[in-house]
Amino acid sequence: xxxxxxxxxxxxxxxxxxxxxxxxxxxxxxxxxxxxxxxxxxxxxxxxxxxxxxxxxxxxxxxxxxxxxxxxxxxxxxxxxxxxxxxxxxxxxxxxxxxxxxxxxxxxxxxxxxxxxxxxxxxxxxxxxxxxxxxxxxxxxxxxxxxxxxxxxxxxxxxxxxxxxxxxxxxxxxxxxxxxxxxxxxxxxxxxxxxxxxxxxxxxxxxxxxxxxxxxxxxxxxxxxxxxxxxxxxxxxxxxxxxxxxxxxxxxxxxxxxxxxxxxxxxxxxxxxxxxxxxxxxxxxxxxxxxxxxxxxxxxxxxx
Numbered sequence: 645x646x647x648x649x650x651x652x653x654x655x656x657x658x659x660x661x662x663x664x665x666x667x668x669x670x671x672x673x674x675x676x677x678x679x680x681x682x683x684x685x686x687x688x689x690x691x692x693x694x695x696x697x698x699x700x701x702x703x704x705x706x707x708x709x710x711x712x713x714x715x716x717x718x719x720x721x722x723x724x725x726x727x728x729x730x731x732x733x734x735x736x737x738x739x740x741x742x743x744x745x746x747x748x749x750x751x752x753x754x755x756x757x758x759x760x761x762x763x764x765x766x767x768x769x770x771x772x773x774x775x776x777x778x779x780x781x782x783x784x785x786x787x788x789x790x791x792x793x794x795x796x797x798x799x800x801x802x803x804x805x806x807x808x809x810x811x812x813x814x815x816x817x818x819x820x821x822x823x824x825x826x827x828x829x830x831x832x833x834x835x836x837x838x839x840x841x842x843x844x845x846x847x848x849x850x851x852x853x854x855x856x857x858x859x860x861x862x863x864x865x866x867x868x869x870x871x872x873x874x875x876x877x878x879x880x881x882x883x884x885x886x887x888x889x890x891x892x893x894x895x896x897x898x899x900x901x902x903x904x905x906x907x908x909x910x911x912x913x914x915x916x917x918x919x920x921x922x923x924x925x926x927x928x929x930x931x932x933x934x935x936x937x938x939x940x941x942x943x944x945x946x947x948x
Contacts, residue, residue: 650684653679653680653683653684654684654717656676656679656680657680657684657685657716657717658713658716658717660673660676660677660680660716661712661713661715661716661717662712662716664716665708665712665715665745681718684717684718685717685718686718688717688718688719689718689719692719696719697720698720698721698722698739699714699719699720699721699722700721700722700723700724700736701721701722701723701724702723702724702725702726703926704926704927704928705808705827705831706721706723706745707831707834707835708745708746708835709745709835711723711743711745712745715743715745720739720743721745722736722737722738722739722743722749723736723737723745723747723748723749724736724737724748724749725748725749725806725808727792727794728773729772729773729786729792729794730755730767730769730771730772730773730792730794731771731772731773733752733771734748734751734752734755734757734767734771734794734806735748735749735750735751735752735755735757735805735806736748736749736752737749737805738750741803741804741805742803744801744803744805746807747801747805747806747807748805748806748807748808749805749806750803750804750805750806751767751804751806752771754769754770754771755767755768755769755771756768756769757800757806758791759798759799759800760793762797762812763797763798763799763809763812763823764793764794764795764796764797764812765794765796765797765798765806765808766791766792766793766794767791767792767794768790768791768792772787772790772792773787773792775787795811795812795813796808796810796811796812797809797810797811797812797815797825798810809825809827809828810825810826810827810828811827814826814827814931816844816845816846816847816852817847817848818846818847818848818849818850818851818852818903819848819849819850820903822903824846824852824903824904825904826843826844826845826931828904829842829844829852829854829896829900829904829906830842830843830844830929832896832899832900833854833856833892833893833896833906836892836893836895836896837859837862837892838858838859838862838866838888838889838891838892839856839857839858839859839889839892840857840858840859840860840915841856841857841912841915841916841929842854842855842856842857843855843916843929843931843934844906845931845935845942849946850946851903851905851907852903852904852905852906852907853906853907853908853909853910853942853945853946854893854906854908854909854910855909855910855911855912855934855938855941855942856889856893856909856910856911856912857911857912857914857915857916858876858879858880858885858889858911860876863876863879863885866879866885866888867879867885870884872884872885877913880911886911889909889911890909893906893909907945908945908946908948909945910938910941910942910944910945912934912938916929916930916934921933922934922937
């Protein structure tokens with residue numbers, strides 16, 4: 645809305661930020677970044693009051709592209725991690741450690757974190773609860789030898805930052821006993837411009853299949869460019885439309901191991917929302933609800 649020059653500056657800033665995050669900065673980015681620093685970032689920071697030091701994200705996984713977008717505009721976005729059982733902050737990204745948007749940072753001072761043999765994140769320290777009120781059985785499950793079993797799966801990177809890959813209860817165990825992280829695959833799928841939402845399954849199966857909600861804006865642009873009329877429901881029945889979404893899935897598959905690849909997919913009838921009870925209030929996918937609704941459609945993919 646501000647004209648062509650501000651839009652060009654914005655695109656320039658986002659491009660520089662994306663290359664920086666990927667470790668692919670160019671020599672030409674140095675003077676261009678100086679230009680953005682002088683002409684664009686102060687104006688954006690002023691929109692937030694002019695004195696903001698950082699924004700903090702928590703409660704649900706941060707899309708790394710969103711974090712990089714904010715960072716490229718001079719707005720530091722820190723992702724934190726915690727649980728009610730741990731007072732509630734366990735870790736948080738800090739600029740001095742080097743921001744990496746797909747991590748939740750290093751543990752806070754006084755917090756011990758280790759990874760169990762099965763990949764579960766364990767936490768120990770004064771921040772951990774003594775137990776659940778009047779529920780000894782749940783307390784015994786959550787607290788073992790002083791360690792809080794978070795139920796999250798992840799690892800610690802070379803700089804001591806925690807990377808969360810999934811919930812332990814959500815892990816897919818295929819027919820050969822291999823563990824597959826659905827959250828990793830779903831996150832990669834939804835980073836594609838063609839895909840708004842995704843859910844994958846494959847427990848006790850020979851491979852992974854998916855349920856996909858196409859991005860409505862991309863779908864409209866695709867329909868216009870290809871001379872196709874009709875709503876999203878009719879587009880889903882169009883072979884060429886499905887082929888276009890298939891290309892997005894194939895781009896993701898190229899980055900996945902053999903057991904993680906999405907071999908087949910079906911389209912959902914509508915977006916996953918809080919209102920249709922297919923997402924939680926913290927915007928996490930309710931897998932069991934989707935399996936209840938689309939189970940037959942997903943099962944048919946194994947026989948197609």
